[in-house]
Amino acid sequence: MDVAPCERPPAGRSYRGKKHLRHDANHQMTALATYPRPSMTDDSEAWLRRLRGPAAERDAAVADLHALLLRAAHHELSRRQIAGPDRDDLAVQAAGDALVAVLAKLDTFRGASRFTTWAYKFALLEAGVKARRRAWQGREIPLADDAWGAFADPGPSAHDSATTGELLRAIRTAVETELTDHQREVFVALALQEVPIDVLAERRSTTRGALYKTLHDARRRLRAALADHDLGAIS
Amino acid sequence: MNDRDMLARMLGPDGPEVTCEECFERLDEYVDAELAGRDPEGAVPGMAAHLAGCPACREEHESLRELVSDEPS
Numbered sequence: 001m002d003v004a005p006c007e008r009p010p011a012g013r014s015y016r017g018k019k020h021l022r023h024d025a026n027h028q029m030t031a032l033a034t035y036p037r038p039s040m041t042d043d044s045e046a047w048l049r050r051l052r053g054p055a056a057e058r059d060a061a062v063a064d065l066h067a068l069l070l071r072a073a074h075h076e077l078s079r080r081q082i083a084g085p086d087r088d089d090l091a092v093q094a095a096g097d098a099l100v101a102v103l104a105k106l107d108t109f110r111g112a113s114r115f116t117t118w119a120y121k122f123a124l125l126e127a128g129v130k131a132r133r134r135a136w137q138g139r140e141i142p143l144a145d146d147a148w149g150a151f152a153d154p155g156p157s158a159h160d161s162a163t164t165g166e167l168l169r170a171i172r173t174a175v176e177t178e179l180t181d182h183q184r185e186v187f188v189a190l191a192l193q194e195v196p197i198d199v200l201a202e203r204r205s206t207t208r209g210a211l212y213k214t215l216h217d218a219r220r221r222l223r224a225a226l227a228d229h230d231l232g233a234i235s
Numbered sequence: 236m237n238d239r240d241m242l243a244r245m246l247g248p249d250g251p252e253v254t255c256e257e258c259f260e261r262l263d264e265y266v267d268a269e270l271a272g273r274d275p276e277g278a279v280p281g282m283a284a285h286l287a288g289c290p291a292c293r294e295e296h297e298s299l300r301e302l303v304s305d306e307p308s
Contacts, residue, residue, distance in 0.1 A: 075302050113263035117303050121262050124298045128291070164238040171245055191245045197291045209255040212289055219247040219288075226246075 040111025047115040051106060065102065068116060070095040072123035080131045090134065094126035101126075132196040141203060147192040148172060167229055174225035183218040190215050243287070252284035258292045266300050 050061035073094040077087045101122045109118055175184055189195040190211065197208050204211070253261070261279045268275040276283050286293045 072302055076298050079298055079301070112261070113267040114303075116306070117263040117267050117299065120302055121259065121295065121299055124295050124302070125259065128295060128298070132291075164242065167242060168238075171242075187245075191247075194290075197289070208291060212255045216247065216252070216288070219245070223246055223249065 041114055044109075044111055044115035048106070048109070051103070062099070062103070065119065066095055066099050068119060069098045069102070069123040072120040073098070073127040076124045076127035077131060080128075082131060082134075086134075090127060090130050094123055094130055097126045098122040129198045132198050133202060136196065136199045141189055141195050141200065142193050147188045167226070170226055170229060171222060174222050178221045178225045179218050183214055183221070186211055186214045187218040187222075191219075247288040248284035250284050251281045252288060253279065253281040254285070255289060255292055258282060258285050258289070259295075262292075262296060262299060266296065266303055269300060270304055 047061065047065075050057050051065070052058070053061070070091055073091040074087065076094075077090055082090065098119075102119050105122075109115065112118075175187060179187060186200070189200050190197060197211055201208050201211055261282065265275045265279045265282050268278040286296050
């Protein structure tokens with residue numbers, strides 16, 4: 001992929017070396033098929049025409065786009081119940097970062113959705129990542145040894161059934177015996193302690209995608225180790 | 236959180252799923268398909284499984300769907 005000089009990846013993600021891959025049921029990464037795309041709407045074509053137009057037209061379109069992204073950022077932050085000056089600051093930052101990303105990626109928009117839907121997602125990502133990181137500012141990620149505290153097994157009656165209690169114990173054993181140290185660390189942080197993936201990515205200097213791939217592989221190992229258990233209820 | 240939710244969070248979806256990168260790349264297409272009454276999983280196979288397994292991508296999906304659905308069509 002060509003990367004424009006001003007382009008930077010959205011927060012917590014990387015555009016570099018991105019391939020269209022999918023985790024398949026056999027734990028492989030396979031190339032995606034090509035799907036038919038709907039034709040571009042008149043509204044989307046108008047956005048592209050204005051954003052690629054003469055300076056005055058383009059400047060007006062960029063201002064309109066920024067307003068759209070700012071609205072989306074406020075929407076995201078409002079959902080997270082962030083209010084007041086903090087919300088305004090985060091929204092402005094998120095809209096600005098999203099605007100840079102949208103303009104840098106403009107040539108990749110193919111009309112598979114409306115232009116506004118496509119643009120909104122950049123603002124929602126930026127606002128969401130900023131909000132999650134803000135919520136964890138100054139907080140340490142809990143130690144792995146403490147992770148199972150919330151799942152301490154006080155006896156079969158505390159669970160929906162004896163079967164799930166037994167399954168939880170089997171998962172704990174499999175986490176200790178089947179996962180690599182890295183898989184265990186990522187699994188415990190994301191699946192047990194509910195550390196936001198973007199926060200963990202920032203602390204580990206990695207990306208959301210890389211961490212999720214590790215979590216995915218860990219889950220596959222755990223499912224394989226639990227082959228003798230009935231997992232039908234959670235499949 | 237009940238036991239079923241807790242187990243689902245640990246073990247994730249069973250079956251093929253897209254990556255976080257592809258999820259972001261095609262989230263707009265998926266949401267527009269949903270809101271237009273088309274088959275979103277047909278448009279982006281493996282997306283539903285990923286949204287079940289990745290809380291951050293799921294939040295973005297819910298937020299985008301809500302934002303777009305509030306707009307005049």
